[in-house]
Amino acid sequence: MTKNKNWAKIYLFVVFILLYTPIAYLIYYSFNEAGTMNQFSGFTLEHYAALAEDSRLLIIALDTIRVALLSALIATVIGTFGAIGIYFSRRRQTKNLLLSLNNILLVSPDVIIGASFLLLFTLVGFQLGFYSVLLSHIAFSIPIVVLMVLPRLEEMNGNMITAARDLGANHFQVLKEIILPSITPGILAGYFMAFTYSIDDFAVTFFVTGNGFATLSVEIYSRARQGVSLEINALSTILFLAAFSLVAGYYFIQQQRTRHKLAHMDPTNHEKAVTP
Amino acid sequence: MLTEEIIVSFDQVEKKYDKESVLKSISFELEKGKFYTLLGPSGCGKSTILNLIAGFTTPTEGTILINGEETKNTPPNKRKVNTVFQDYALFPHMNVFDNVAFGLKMKKMNKQDISKKVSDVLKLVRLAGFEERGIAEMSGGQKQRVAIARALVNEPDMLLLDEPLSALDLKLRTDMQYELRELQRRLGITFLFVTHDQEEALAMSDEIMVMKEGEIIQTGTPNDIYDEPINRYVADFIGESNIVEGRMVEDYVVSFAGKRFACVDGGMTSNEKVDVVIRPEDLVVNQADEGGLQISVQSQLFRGVHYEIVGLDDEGNSWMVHSTKKTEIGKRVGLQFDPQDIHIMRINETEEAFDERIEQFSGLSSTSEVRGEGADD
Numbered sequence: 241m242t243k244n245k246n247w248a249k250i251y252l253f254v255v256f257i258l259l260y261t262p263i264a265y266l267i268y269y270s271f272n273e274a275g276t277m278n279q280f281s282g283f284t285l286e287h288y289a290a291l292a293e294d295s296r297l298l299i300i301a302l303d304t305i306r307v308a309l310l311s312a313l314i315a316t317v318i319g320t321f322g323a324i325g326i327y328f329s330r331r332r333q334t335k336n337l338l339l340s341l342n343n344i345l346l347v348s349p350d351v352i353i354g355a356s357f358l359l360l361f362t363l364v365g366f367q368l369g370f371y372s373v374l375l376s377h378i379a380f381s382i383p384i385v386v387l388m389v390l391p392r393l394e395e396m397n398g399n400m401i402t403a404a405r406d407l408g409a410n411h412f413q414v415l416k417e418i419i420l421p422s423i424t425p426g427i428l429a430g431y432f433m434a435f436t437y438s439i440d441d442f443a444v445t446f447f448v449t450g451n452g453f454a455t456l457s458v459e460i461y462s463r464a465r466q467g468v469s470l471e472i473n474a475l476s477t478i479l480f481l482a483a484f485s486l487v488a489g490y491y492f493i494q495q496q497r498t499r500h501k502l503a504h505m506d507p508t509n510h511e512k513a514v515t516p
Numbered sequence: 517m518l519t520e521e522i523i524v525s526f527d528q529v530e531k532k533y534d535k536e537s538v539l540k541s542i543s544f545e546l547e548k549g550k551f552y553t554l555l556g557p558s559g560c561g562k563s564t565i566l567n568l569i570a571g572f573t574t575p576t577e578g579t580i581l582i583n584g585e586e587t588k589n590t591p592p593n594k595r596k597v598n599t600v601f602q603d604y605a606l607f608p609h610m611n612v613f614d615n616v617a618f619g620l621k622m623k624k625m626n627k628q629d630i631s632k633k634v635s636d637v638l639k640l641v642r643l644a645g646f647e648e649r650g651i652a653e654m655s656g657g658q659k660q661r662v663a664i665a666r667a668l669v670n671e672p673d674m675l676l677l678d679e680p681l682s683a684l685d686l687k688l689r690t691d692m693q694y695e696l697r698e699l700q701r702r703l704g705i706t707f708l709f710v711t712h713d714q715e716e717a718l719a720m721s722d723e724i725m726v727m728k729e730g731e732i733i734q735t736g737t738p739n740d741i742y743d744e745p746i747n748r749y750v751a752d753f754i755g756e757s758n759i760v761e762g763r764m765v766e767d768y769v770v771s772f773a774g775k776r777f778a779c780v781d782g783g784m785t786s787n788e789k790v791d792v793v794i795r796p797e798d799l800v801v802n803q804a805d806e807g808g809l810q811i812s813v814q815s816q817l818f819r820g821v822h823y824e825i826v827g828l829d830d831e832g833n834s835w836m837v838h839s840t841k842k843t844e845i846g847k848r849v850g851l852q853f854d855p856q857d858i859h860i861m862r863i864n865e866t867e868e869a870f871d872e873r874i875e876q877f878s879g880l881s882s883t884s885e886v887r888g889e890g891a892d893d
Contacts, residue, residue, distance in 0.1 A: 249802055263652070285783045295620075318589070341675060359536075397603065399601050399603055399604060399605035400605050400606075400607060402572055402592075402599075402601070402605065403601060403605035403606075403607075403666075404607075405591070405592040405593050405600045406570055406572075406592050406593070406667075407598065407619035407622060407666065407667075407670065408594075408596075408619050408622040408623055408670065409593060409618070409620050409622045410593055410622075417607075417618070419623075421607075421609040422608075423608060490690055490890075
């Protein structure tokens with residue numbers, strides 16, 4: 241029994257070492273004075289300083305975030321209504337068809353999506369740049385949002401909608417007062433998912449970008465091809481820390497919320513409120 | 517009956533789902549201010565009737581009038597009818613106040629009126645002071661009250677209750693039965709209550725409609741339905757009963773279990789095959805030579821309030837007796853009962869014919885009782 245446990249621990253340890261070593265390696269060398277990743281000669285922050293002065297890279301970073309925020313927002317709106325549409329489609333066949341179409345988009349390789357977007361944009365004469373990137377990001381984010389929102393809808397007690405109608409709510413009021421509040425966690429999850437996917441995306445963006453517009457992943461790729469500058473390391477370190485603090489923050493909020501809930505669930509509270 | 521007193525009327529209403537008939541041409545009328553119960557096993561169409569009145573579904577055939585108006589194109593939010601759902605369907609993202617206030621907010625009532633009305637109705641269901649509570653923090657019984665308050669605050673002409681007590685434990689359920697009945701009397705609005713629990717139906721209703729497979733089998737007061745079930749199904753569904761086959765010898769004389777007995781029913785053809793019902797609590801255990809029937813006791817079960825004794829008569833019919841006195845297994849005992857304890861049911865009689873016959877013979881029952889005494893032994 242203990243032996244098994246030890247093996248499990250060792251396994252986990254090895255997996256995490258494998259996953260995190262490259263990142264740690266990268267972070268470690270971002271502080272290297274030597275300017276290469278061959279040998280660590282001394283601690284420096286000069287790569288970070290260089291990063292701060294590299295206005296092109298900063299603009300690209302801001303553009304990346306801009307695309308991510310906007311595309312995630314628009315995709316969330318469209319995807320949420322899409323999910324509601326699928327949820328309310330009466331016929332099982334229609335529902336399954338729509339779901340399948342959604343899932344195909346999720347699993348199809350980015351390269352194919354990117355290539356087909358490039359084809360489409362050139363065909364209709366759409367100029368490549370910020371808007372083409374934004375549009376394609378919206379497109380590949382929608383299925384993600386649908387996938388995050390739909391389970392929330394299925395979980396929701398459908399009788400609530402009937403009850404709201406019964407109490408005099410029209411369709412719009414049902415949506416605003418009942419459905420949207422019930423699926424808010426799914427919508428938020430969908431938004432953050434879409435945001436991450438957008439920040440993350442290389443393949444699609446690589447195809448549809450142009451006219452000097454680039455996102456971080458594309459820029460890093462092209463710079464890495466020219467020979468690695470440790471500025472990239474510094475940038476990656478910052479991105480990693482940002483992601484890390486996001487996860488930590490999320491964990492912290494989650495903890496607080498469960499504690500809050502538990503305090504309210506206290507069964508003794510009932511009696512306290514009954515006797516004034 | 518004046519038409520103003522009728523709140524809901526169904527005229528040959530039929531409902532089909534994918535060619536399968538869940539309601540088969542149903543007609544009935546509900547009067548204002550009464551407590552009605554739709555009673556039947558699950559899948560008999562009782563909830564469908566509720567959904568039709570609330571407007572959640574539309575009839576395939578026939579017309580439904582609410583307050584004398586055709587409702588085919590009236591959506592649920594435009595009907596002065598509110599529903600209490602089996603699972604309450606409360607809004608978990610709102611507190612008690614907002615749940616109850618929902619209907620009023622949808623009508624864009626001003627805030628002061630809303631908070632007055634909400635606190636009034638919460639007082640009515642004994643939940644004053646619970647306004648700020650979250651739904652997750654309420655117990656089952658409290659949720660039930662919130663659901664009732666949420667419906668009542670809209671001042672509906674009619675309240676529909678879809679098995680609202682089935683999720684509660686026995687004690688709470690009994691309390692809520694009293695409270696619901698009390699509430700209905702106080703408010704004077706029509707309640708239509710759906711249940712598969714016959715005790716609930718008997719305890720609360722002004723009138724019960726017993727349903728089976730999409731049809732209303734019998735309508736009547738709890739007493740009528742219990743004492744004069746129209747057929748084997750109703751007798752079996754409402755309470756425990758002994759049902760045996762018999763023959764009507766002539767008016768006021770029936771033969772079953774190999775003997776002749778005086779009874780208070782009539783109007784059948786001579787020698788007609790009938791079902792005979794005697795309720796277990798109407799049978800009295802006596803000495804073997806006393807009483808109309810002799811049974812040998814097969815089993816005896818202590819039920820708390822009474823003993824449940826089951827025995828076989830000489831013809832092999834099984835009889836259940838509820839008795840406060842103990843007997844012994846294997847012992848031969850006599851069962852005593854009065855002529856009015858015998859309920860005769862014609863096989864395949866329609867409700868109209870049944871009502872007419874009961875009407876005709878209930879008036880004569882006092883005289884027949886006197887005649888019955890002699891024929892008993």
